[in-house]
Amino acid sequence: MSVTANELLAVMGARELRDNTTVFTGVGAPMMASVLAQRTHAPRLTMMVEGGVIGPMWKPGELPVSTNEMRAAYRAQMLPGISDAFLLAQRGFFDVGFIGGAQIDQHGNLNTSAIGGYARPKVRLPGSGGANDIISLCREVLILTVHEKRRFTERVDFVTSPGYLDGGDSRRRHGLLFGGVSRVITTLGVFGFEATSRKMQLLALHPGATLEQVRENTGFEMLVSPTLTTTTPPTADELSILRMLDPKRQFIG
Amino acid sequence: MTVTPHEYDFHTARLRLEAKVKSAGPKLGTLEDAVARIKDGDHLALGGCLYSRTPLALVWALLRRRPRGLSFSRNLMCYEGEWGLVAGAVDKLVTSWMGIGLPWGLSRIQREFVESGRVTFEEWSHLGLGLRYRAAAMGVPFLPSLTMLGSDLMGVGGSKTVECPYTGRTLHAVPALFPDVALLHVQRADRLGNCQIDGYPHMDVDIAHAASTVLVTAEEIVSEDEIRLHPDRTVIPGFVVDALAHVPYGSYPHECYGTYDSEPDHFTAYVDAIHQRGAAGVVDYLERYVYAPRSHADYLALFGDERMTDAAGRARMLTT
Numbered sequence: 057m058s059v060t061a062n063e064l065l066a067v068m069g070a071r072e073l074r075d076n077t078t079v080f081t082g083v084g085a086p087m088m089a090s091v092l093a094q095r096t097h098a099p100r101l102t103m104m105v106e107g108g109v110i111g112p113m114w115k116p117g118e119l120p121v122s123t124n125e126m127r128a129a130y131r132a133q134m135l136p137g138i139s140d141a142f143l144l145a146q147r148g149f150f151d152v153g154f155i156g157g158a159q160i161d162q163h164g165n166l167n168t169s170a171i172g173g174y175a176r177p178k179v180r181l182p183g184s185g186g187a188n189d190i191i192s193l194c195r196e197v198l199i200l201t202v203h204e205k206r207r208f209t210e211r212v213d214f215v216t217s218p219g220y221l222d223g224g225d226s227r228r229r230h231g232l233l234f235g236g237v238s239r240v241i242t243t244l245g246v247f248g249f250e251a252t253s254r255k256m257q258l259l260a261l262h263p264g265a266t267l268e269q270v271r272e273n274t275g276f277e278m279l280v281s282p283t284l285t286t287t288t289p290p291t292a293d294e295l296s297i298l299r300m301l302d303p304k305r306q307f308i309g
Numbered sequence: 310m311t312v313t314p315h316e317y318d319f320h321t322a323r324l325r326l327e328a329k330v331k332s333a334g335p336k337l338g339t340l341e342d343a344v345a346r347i348k349d350g351d352h353l354a355l356g357g358c359l360y361s362r363t364p365l366a367l368v369w370a371l372l373r374r375r376p377r378g379l380s381f382s383r384n385l386m387c388y389e390g391e392w393g394l395v396a397g398a399v400d401k402l403v404t405s406w407m408g409i410g411l412p413w414g415l416s417r418i419q420r421e422f423v424e425s426g427r428v429t430f431e432e433w434s435h436l437g438l439g440l441r442y443r444a445a446a447m448g449v450p451f452l453p454s455l456t457m458l459g460s461d462l463m464g465v466g467g468s469k470t471v472e473c474p475y476t477g478r479t480l481h482a483v484p485a486l487f488p489d490v491a492l493l494h495v496q497r498a499d500r501l502g503n504c505q506i507d508g509y510p511h512m513d514v515d516i517a518h519a520a521s522t523v524l525v526t527a528e529e530i531v532s533e534d535e536i537r538l539h540p541d542r543t544v545i546p547g548f549v550v551d552a553l554a555h556v557p558y559g560s561y562p563h564e565c566y567g568t569y570d571s572e573p574d575h576f577t578a579y580v581d582a583i584h585q586r587g588a589a590g591v592v593d594y595l596e597r598y599v600y601a602p603r604s605h606a607d608y609l610a611l612f613g614d615e616r617m618t619d620a621a622g623r624a625r626m627l628t629t
Contacts, residue, residue, distance in 0.1 A: 084411060106435060107358060108509055118627070121573075122410045124358040124385070124509060126566055126627040137510040138358060138384060139439030146436070146455055169432060170423075174461070180423040180430075182415065184462060185385060185406035188434035192456045215461040230459030231470065231479035 059290050060309040061243045063298055064262065065200045066092055067290040068241045069154065072198055076100045077151040080190050083120055083128070084307055085200045086154030088298055095297050104150065106186040108141045110134040116301045123186075142186065145193035148234070153194030155187045156201050159212045162256050162276040164199065164219025164237035164249060166191070167212035174214050184216045191217040196238040203242035203273050210276040220254035227254075244270050246287060250279050260285045310467030311401070311431045312484050316352070316441075319450040322487040325521045331548040336502035336525075340605060343524045343552035344370040347490055352380040352401075354442065354488035354520055356513040357560065359385040360409065360571050362506075364492040366526050366559035369608060371492075372396050372599050382488060384438055384512055387563065388579065391418035392599070394428055395591040401429040403466075403486070405438050412573075413580045418588060431466050433457070441486035442512055445519030453480035491520035494559045495545070496568060498527040499535070502550030505542045508566025508628065517545045524552050526559040528568055558609050558617060570623035572616070 059067075062085050069089030073079060075098040081090040082105065091114060094101045104110050107124025111133035114120065120128035129135055136144070144150065157166030158181055168187055172178030191197045201207060219237045220227050227236060240247040240256060244265040250257045257279035258270060263286060271278060302308050315321075344367060347353065353371075357363040368389045381393050382403035390407055393399030395418060407419045422428040433441065436456045444452040453471060457463055458481050463470075471482040493513050495504045504525060506513060517523050525545070530553075536543060559565070562572035582590030602608040609617065 107361070108511065115627075121412055122359050122361075124361045124511070125564055126361075126508070126570065126624060129508060129566070130627060135509050137439075137514070138512055139436060139443055139515065142436035142439065142456070169461075174465075176426050177424055180415075180420045182408045182419075183404065183406040183432045184434045186435040188460055188462060189436040189456045192434075192458060192460075193436075215459075218459040221459050227459060231455065231481070232458050233455075233478070 059295065061202055062088065062307060062309045063290060063295060064243060065089070065241060066298055066308065067294045068246060068287060069198060069200050070096065072239055072241070073098050073101055073152060078102045078104065078149060080104050080145055080150045080153040080194050082106065082154055083123055087119065088301065088307055089154065089200070091301055092294060092297055096294065104141060104144070106138065106141060108136045108138045110136065117303050119302060119307060142189045142193065145189065148195065150194040151196065153190035153197045155190050155197060155199055155217060157187065157199065157217065159207055159209050160199065160201060160240065161209055161212045163221060163223045163254055164240065164256065165212050165215045165221060166199070166217040166219065167214045169214045169216045171213055187217045191219065191237070192232055192235065194235055196235060199237060199240045201240070201242055203244040205273045205275050208274040208276065220249060223254040224252070244273065255279050257281055258284060260287045262287050263289045311429050312466040316486050317450050317484040319448055319485060322445065322521070323448055329521065333501060333547060335500045336547065336550050336553040337500040337530065338552055338554060340366060340370045340526065340554040340556055343367065343554050344374060346522055346524065346552060347371055347376060349376055350378040351489040352382065353490045353492055354516045355381060355383040355389065356491065356493035356511060356516055358509065358511045359387050360563040361509060362494050362511060362565055363387060363389060363560050363563040364494040364526060365389060365561065365563055366494065366556040366605050367492040367524055368392065369599055369605065372398060372595070382438070382486065384435055391416060391591055392595060394418055394422050395588050396595055399428070401431065403431040403433070403438065405433050405435040409576050409580065413576060417583045418591060421588060432462060433466065434462060437462070437483055439512055439515070440483040442515040442519045444483060444485035445487040446515040449485060451482040451484050454483050455480065457481050486519065488516065488520040490522045490524060491516045492524050493517060494526045494565070496527070496565065497529040497531050498525060498553055499531055499533045500553070501533060502547035502553045503536045503543050504545035504550065505536070506544050510544065514544050517549050523550050525550050526554050526556040528557055528559060528565060530555045556605055561609065561617065561620070562612065564624065567628040568624055569617065569620040570627065572620060
């Protein structure tokens with residue numbers, strides 16, 4: 057059975073989540089990943105979404121398209137105000153946060169603001185939303201993204217959401233004492249960050265993906281782990297849960 | 310650097326509030342009376358979030374007055390921001406994100422106005438903007454936070470850092486935002502302006518406390534006794550509110566939690582017109598939906614009872 061890009065991202069994202077933890081999640085692949093984890097190995101995972109929703113039980117076939125509509129609040133345990141939701145993250149209650157981005161660089165910085173100069177950009181993008189808060193305030197962050205050369209750039213045009221900034225200890229030096237990007241999960245593989253330089257490093261390739269393919273689709277010099285592995289393909293169980301949640305294939309594609 | 314001293318001057322904001330009449334008397338009037346309090350050049354903070362509990366009726370009535378030089382701030386800006394730009398009413402937008410949602414793609418209007426330098430677009434993180442309202446609601450000029458540090462967003466509005474006087478750590482001193490006027494839509498209020506909100510609180514309470522003038526529309530006007538039976542549900546006290554109007558479907562075709570669902574097909578038609586004709590699509594939309602109807606009821610009639618009843622049914626299904 058063929059696997060779509062979003063199904064692959066959701067499955068690989070889900071596998072990074074642990075039981076008895078909390079996740080700050082968003083609509084699309086992060087939402088699918090979080091629910092999949094909850095329905096497989098992490099039943100005691102609590103989800104938060106940025107519209108101000110704690111512990112929803114989303115209705116299959118009625119998944120939310122925004123983080124603050126009624127569908128996102130379906131059977132929630134609590135609806136806090138938006139600032140209070142983010143302040144729980146600032147306090148340290150969120151183990152993991154999920155975000156994506158139009159541009160990502162070798163230090164895991166993300167740009168969702170503007171391509172080209174910021175004042176008079178070539179393409180104005182929607183903006184941070186909660187992405188900057190999630191990457192600044194959660195204990196660790198997982199980035200889910202399609203792997204394309206135009207996205208994987210040496211230096212983002214604008215740092216909307218800070219990864220490891222200029223690498224090394226620069227994130228900490230700017231006052232971000234906590235957090236950081238732990239994994240970048242793409243349609244080609246799974247990446248971490250080398251401990252000293254904080255440069256992106258390929259840890260595992262998805263089945264069928266090659267090192268050459270990763271290099272061709274990455275606009276910077278990619279470190280490769282000496283213990284490079286291959287991920288386990290999505291199982292029939294994982295895929296059937298995703299397809300049950302999204303029968304109209306609105307999110308899984 | 311686009312934050313102005315007027316926005317964080319807590320001292321002057323406090324004096325404005327001290328001078329304001331804080332009455333326990335009736336606030337109920339017409340939608341037109343409410344928006345007549347808005348002056349050209351005002352900073353308006355809009356409640357709700359994206360297409361949820363947007364004070365669309367207030368924006369509708371406001372734009373009919375052909376205002377100029379306004380600033381709109383909102384945590385996630387939906388198409389009311391596009392209306393303000395295309396109507397020539399707004400020249401500064403303060404938000405963390407603009408668009409309708411992922412299925413509708415980038416906002417062509419945001420792109421056109423920002424890329425050509427025709428609007429001051431001030432971007433914050435979602436919490437960053439929330440803390441601006443929170444600081445103002447608390448009556449202080451800034452709040453220390455760990456968010457936005459190290460990012461290029463710090464330079465957009467002109468954010469400063471502060472060294473913690475106790476720990477020596479670097480913190481983001483998020484500047485307060487005291488709006489001139491708050492525009493809010495709630496599920497219910499009594500005629501004295503005591504407001505109750507169901508479902509998502511969003512940032513409405515902070516915005517109400519932060520603003521100098523507070524304008525509210527309510528789906529339902531209930532008796533004073535009903536408010537007193539459930540005072541724990543009241544989130545904005547009557548003395549905070551300056552003007553209140555009874556406007557059923559006051560967020561429509563955006564959603565109002567538990568009362569009616571949004572109309573995604575309507576959004577799609579709106580966006581399709583922009584894809585075909587650019588800003589002219591919004592000009593036509595405003596003509597048909599904002600300027601032509603003589604009353605808000607006439608505006609709703611363009612959607613029709615059947616559609617509105619169906620939206621109410623969906624909301625019940627999603628919240629019960």
